[in-house]
Each structure stands twice: as C-alpha cells, then as structure tokens.
Amino acid sequence: MIASHPPLPLIDTESRSLILHLRCPECGTVYDASVLQTVCYHEGCTSSLYAEYDLSGGLSKDILTNRPANMWRYREVMPVMDIENIVSLGEGFTPILPLQNLKHLAGDIDVYWKDESGNPTGSFKARGISAAVSKAKELGIDTIVTPTAGNAGGALAAYAARAGIKAVVYMPKLTPKLFKDECRLYGAQLVEVDGSISDCGKMANADAIKNGWFQVSTLKEPYRLEGKKTMGYEIAEQFNWQLPDVIIYPTGGGTGLLGIWKAFNEMETLGWIGSHRPRMVAVQSDSCNGIVKAFHNDTHTSEFTDGGFTIANGLRVPKPYADKLILKVLRESHGHAISVSDAQMETALKEIARTEGMLIAPEGAALWYAFKKLKAQNWLHDGETVLLLNTGSGYKYLENIC
Numbered sequence: 001m002i003a004s005h006p007p008l009p010l011i012d013t014e015s016r017s018l019i020l021h022l023r024c025p026e027c028g029t030v031y032d033a034s035v036l037q038t039v040c041y042h043e044g045c046t047s048s049l050y051a052e053y054d055l056s057g058g059l060s061k062d063i064l065t066n067r068p069a070n071m072w073r074y075r076e077v078m079p080v081m082d083i084e085n086i087v088s089l090g091e092g093f094t095p096i097l098p099l100q101n102l103k104h105l106a107g108d109i110d111v112y113w114k115d116e117s118g119n120p121t122g123s124f125k126a127r128g129i130s131a132a133v134s135k136a137k138e139l140g141i142d143t144i145v146t147p148t149a150g151n152a153g154g155a156l157a158a159y160a161a162r163a164g165i166k167a168v169v170y171m172p173k174l175t176p177k178l179f180k181d182e183c184r185l186y187g188a189q190l191v192e193v194d195g196s197i198s199d200c201g202k203m204a205n206a207d208a209i210k211n212g213w214f215q216v217s218t219l220k221e222p223y224r225l226e227g228k229k230t231m232g233y234e235i236a237e238q239f240n241w242q243l244p245d246v247i248i249y250p251t252g253g254g255t256g257l258l259g260i261w262k263a264f265n266e267m268e269t270l271g272w273i274g275s276h277r278p279r280m281v282a283v284q285s286d287s288c289n290g291i292v293k294a295f296h297n298d299t300h301t302s303e304f305t306d307g308g309f310t311i312a313n314g315l316r317v318p319k320p321y322a323d324k325l326i327l328k329v330l331r332e333s334h335g336h337a338i339s340v341s342d343a344q345m346e347t348a349l350k351e352i353a354r355t356e357g358m359l360i361a362p363e364g365a366a367l368w369y370a371f372k373k374l375k376a377q378n379w380l381h382d383g384e385t386v387l388l389l390n391t392g393s394g395y396k397y398l399e400n401i402c
C-alpha cells in the first residue's frame with residue numbers, strides 16, 4: 001500500500017507578522033494598522049502610508065531555509081496577522097534569468113532579467129493584490145474596487161474570487177480585450193471608461209464613496225506596496241545577499257520601485273544586507289513621461305502628462321500619486337529616468353522573443369531599449385551587474401503587437 005501525503009503547505013505555519021503600525025514617510029504621523037487606513041490625513045498631508053515592523057531585534061536569514069518558494073516566505077515582514085486570511089495563488093519567487101543570446105550586446109556588463117511573467121494572472125500585480133486582498137479580508141471588507149490600466153484589474157478579480165470578496169474594476173476602453181475578458185471570467189464587475197487611468201480613478205473614487213466600497217488604488221492603500229516589496233527581498237536572496245549595481249524598472253504608479261527600495265532599507269535594519277544600494281532607473285513611455293521630465297528639471301513633483309494611447313498600458317499613468325517619493329528614491333540612489341517610444345518597445349519585445357525565448361510585456365521590453373541607450377551613453381560601466389525587471393507576460397497585449 002502506498003501512503004498518501006498532503007503536499008507541502010503554501011504558507012509557513014510557524015511564522016508571525018512583526019507589523020507594528022503604519023507611518024507617513026513625509027510627516028511621520030503614526031497610524032493603527034489593525035483598522036482600515038488609506039493615506040495620511042494629518043494637517044493636509046496626503047502621502048501614502050508605509051507599514052513598519054519590529055525589526056529591532058534583528059532576524060536570522062536562516063528562517064528562510066525550507067520555506068515555500070512564494071512571496072509569503074517573508075511572512076515576518078508582511079502585514080497579515082492570521083494565516084487564515086492569506087489569499088494566495090502561489091505568487092512570487094520568480095526566476096532570475098541571465099541574458100543569453102543577446103549577451104554580446106551587453107559587452108562586459110552582466111545583465112539579468114527578473115521575470116515576473118509567471119505570476120498568477122501574468123504579472124507582478126499579483127504580489128501587491130495578494131497582500132492587499134489578504135489584509136482587506138482580515139479587516140472584514142466585502143467589496144473592493146480599483147482603477148486599473150489592465151493587469152491590476154485582472155489580479156484583483158482573481159484574488160477577490162478566491163477570497164470570496166466582490167470586485168469592481170475600472171479600466172480604460174482602449175485596453176486590449178484580453179484584460180477585460182479575464183476580469184469578467186473571474187467574476188468581477190467591469191466598468192469601461194473613456195479615458196486614462198486617471199479618469200478611471202475619479203470614477204472609482206466617486207462610486208466607492210457613494211457605496212461604501214474599499215479602494216485599493218495604487219499607493220492610496222498601504223498593502224499593495226508590501227506585496228511588491230517582496231521583489232526586493234527576492235532580489236537580495238537570489239543574488240546571495242549582494243545587490244546588483246543597477247536596477248532598471250518600468251514605472252507606472254511606482255509601487256514596485258518604492259517597494260524594492262523599502263525592502264532594501266528593512267533588510268539593512270535586519271542585518272541581512274549592508275549599506276550598498278543599486279542605482280535605480282525609472283523607465284516610462286514617451287506618452288507619459290512626467291517623472292522623466294521632473295527628474296531632469298530637478299523638481300520634487302511631476303506634472304500631469306498624458307500623451308494618450310501606448311502599447312505599454314501599465315505605463316500610462318499621467319501623474320503617479322507617489323511622484324515625490326519616486327523622485328526621492330531616484331535621486332538618493334544616484335539613479336536615472338528615461339522614456340521609450342512604442343515603436344522602440346515593439347522592436348525590443350520582438351528581439352527578445354526571437355532570441356531569448358521570452359515573450360515579455362511591452363513595459364518590460366522598454367527596459368531593454370533603455371539598457372542599450374544607457375550603455376551607449378556610458379552611464380553603465382564594464383563589470384557592473386544590471387537587473388532588468390520584467391513586470392509581466394506579453395500574451396495579453398498581442399492584439400496591439402503582431
């Protein structure tokens with residue numbers, strides 16, 4: 001007789017969250033994390049809020065040994081208290097792939113992709129949404145809404161379905177059909193909006209206030225950031241705790257960029273890494289390049305910039321809510337900001353598919369063009385290690401590519 005064994009659990013059952021509270025990174029006000037919070041409301045401050053953990057005692061990296069290979073392996077620095085509330089489809093712990101057949105174009109620079117395309121619903125949005133939906137479940141939410149350029153909507157629809165929570169998704173009409181189909185298939189209510197994600201945001205906000213729904217718009221809710229920061233933990237762990245010299249990141253609302261940076265700071269406090277930081281590069285679409293302009297004009301906030309349709313719908317964010325925080329990280333890290341046209345993204349996407357066997361999202365493809373440009377400008381140096389963060393799969397975008 002063959003004994004039957006259950007598979008290994010998705011979540012480590014021994015670990016506990018070390019969350020203390022939320023804090024405003026701009027004015028320092030502290031907020032209770034055991035009740036619903038959105039953004040800072042102290043004396044007109046409207047900053048995003050950051051979760052803080054009790055890291056003072058340090059923590060051994062050995063806790064990670066034998067933990068499941070998904071983002072909840074960093075449970076101590078995740079916000080969910082009760083394991084029963086974790087809504088997981090196995091997101092995270094995505095591979096780091098060396099550049100292979102295009103390596104000759106990189107010269108003596110070591111280039112790697114962190115490839116997020118294998119996440120549930122085909123993008124890294126799964127990380128943020130898994131964390132936000134889990135915490136919403138913990139706090140007793142029954143309807144959750146988001147404006148989206150595409151991928152966040154699909155992820156929210158899927159995780160809400162799994163959590164038994166109702167989802168309402170606001171998406172621009174010009175988004176490829178597959179992004180809409182997946183939302184409907186996962187049982188979400190889809191509202192198509194004539195305009196950009198900013199217009200979706202206004203409508204979502206009005207409906208949410210009217211109906212008492214909980215909104216998880218980018219960085220107006222504290223926990224999507226916590227999900228996305230796990231990319232920073234993974235980058236450190238997968239590079240054996242030696243961070244790359246440069247990280248190139250396609251910036252929409254900036255959650256991933258801010259999350260990765262937050263993870264680095266937390267890991268330094270934990271004693272897991274030293275003070276060395278990668279130079280962080282934000283890549284935008286020419287159509288929405290407000291951060292690039294602000295970076296080069298030395299301003300602390302960005303202007304509303306919307307040049308209309310781009311194949312990289314995840315980058316059509318006319319004014320990121322957390323623009324100040326994004327610009328601060330770019331400057332603190334001695335990073336850069338650069339924008340890419342649709343034609344350049346499409347050429348890069350096809351080149352990578354043909355040679356590397358990866359059909360990546362146009363947002364990710366933009367990084368390859370940006371890499372070549374930064375190399376040509378000698379902003380990147382021989383001997384450096386550069387990580388390109390491919391945020392999603394190309395499959396949902398193909399109606400605008402072939």
Ligand SMILES: *Cc1c(COP(=O)(O)O)cnc(C)c1O
Pocket residue numbers: 123125151152218250251252253254255256257314315361363364391392
């Ligand atoms: C949402 C999205 C982005 C932008 O993400 P942020 O972390 O909000 O800047 C980039 N790429 C893809 C594929 C996306 O779906």
Ligand SMILES: [Zn+2]
Pocket residue numbers: 024025026027028029040041042045046047
């Ligand atoms: Zn504040």
